[in-house]
Amino acid sequence: MPELPEVETIVRDLARLLPGSTIKKVEVVRPDLIEDDTPEGFAKKIKGKKIRGVTRRAKNIVMDLGGDRLLVNLGMTGRLLVARAGEEEPTHLGVRLTLDKGRELRYHDVRRFGRLWTLADDAWRTFDGELGVEPLSDNFTAEWLQQAAPRSRVAVKTWLMDQARVVGVGNIYASEALFRAKVDPRRPANSLAPDELARIRDGVRQVLAEAIEFRGTTFLDYRDASGQEGAFAARLKVYDREGQTCGVCGGTVERIVQGGRSTFFCPACQH
Template sequence: MPELPEVETIVRDLAHLLPGAKIKGVEVVRPDLIEDDTPEGFARKIRGKKIRSVVRRAKNIVMDLGGERLLVNLGMTGRLLVARAGDDEPTHLGVRIGLDRGRELRYHDVRRFGRLWTVTEAQWQAWDGQLGVEPLSDAFSADWLVQAAGRSKVAIKVWLMDQARVVGVGNIYASEALFRARVDPRRPANSLTPDELARVRDGVQAVLREAIDHRGTTFLDYRDARGEEGAFAARLKVYDREGQPCPGCKGHVERIVQGGRSTFFCPSCQH
């Protein structure tokens, strides 16, 4: 599933391409991708609107249409690409949004776990308020982390992945951040010292920024808005490296399961 760096990469691409574009037409090929609306209702709400801006909130792409927002969550295999009308069609096209100047915004999704939906301004405020802190914002400070994590006995890796606490940090980057912080992913969040939590904050921010600089991590499905793979997989230190030498010591990377997800870490470096 695309995490913060992948969605941020797509948003930055779209932010150069879409603001000012007018939505001329909407074709919903896969109605199950539309959340809480009919294909006709969805099309009616966005047709004729102008895209004012494209931003990211958590793992979602958010387009301001002026009084209403179009949100896209990529699920596990979703792709959102800008193409020219008449370009070759993607195999699993789900939604086609016709734009002015002969362009199209195409959403396609092999497994169709993604979704598109619209919200009013009031709905946006309510939805936004339910989400956690953005990890690249000033709000994600060491002091905040000490206060928030200090109230929880949940393992720190699972805690970081809770979108009601911190948004956008998924399985890959939680493992990588804790390796950089030299913190055991199994430790209860409230057992970490302020110095350790400061290292966790620094590790999270450093790995997310580096992954954005390399346009995300591609294993199978992720592509950016230009249809290209991310390059960060080659820079992963522990994720998906079970049994391989630790890059920080002479030990080996181990894999455990936490919350139904694989966690990769070095028991020698992380304690």
């Protein structure tokens, strides 16, 4: 599933390409991708609207339509691509938005776990308020972690992935951040000392910023808004490296399962 760096990369591309564009036509090929609305109702809400801006909240792409917002969550295999009208169609096209100036915004999704939906201002404020802190914002501080973490006995890696606490950090970057912080992912959140929480804060911010710089991590499905792969996979230190040598200490990277998800770590570095 795309995490914060992948979504942020796409958002930065779209924020450069889309503002000022008008949605001329809406075609819903896969109705199950539209949440809480019919294809006709969804199309009626966004057709004719001008895209005023594109931002990110958590793992969601948010398009400001001047009052209403169009949100896109990529699920596991979603792609949101800007193309010229008439260019080759993606194989698993789900939704096509025809824009002015001969362009299209195409959403396609092999497994169709993604979703598109609209929110009016009041609904948007409610939705936004239920999400956790943005890890690249000024609100994500060591002091905030020192207040929040002691309230939970959940393992710290699972804690970081809870979108009601910290948004956008998924399986890849939680493992990588904790490796950088030299913290065992199995440690209960309430057992962490202030200096460890400060290292976690720095590790999260550093790995996310670096992954954005390299335009995300591609294993199979992720592509940016131009259809290009991300380049951060080559810089991963522990994720998906079970049995390989740790580049820091020479030990062996291990894999465990936490909450049904694989966690990768170096027992020698993270103790």
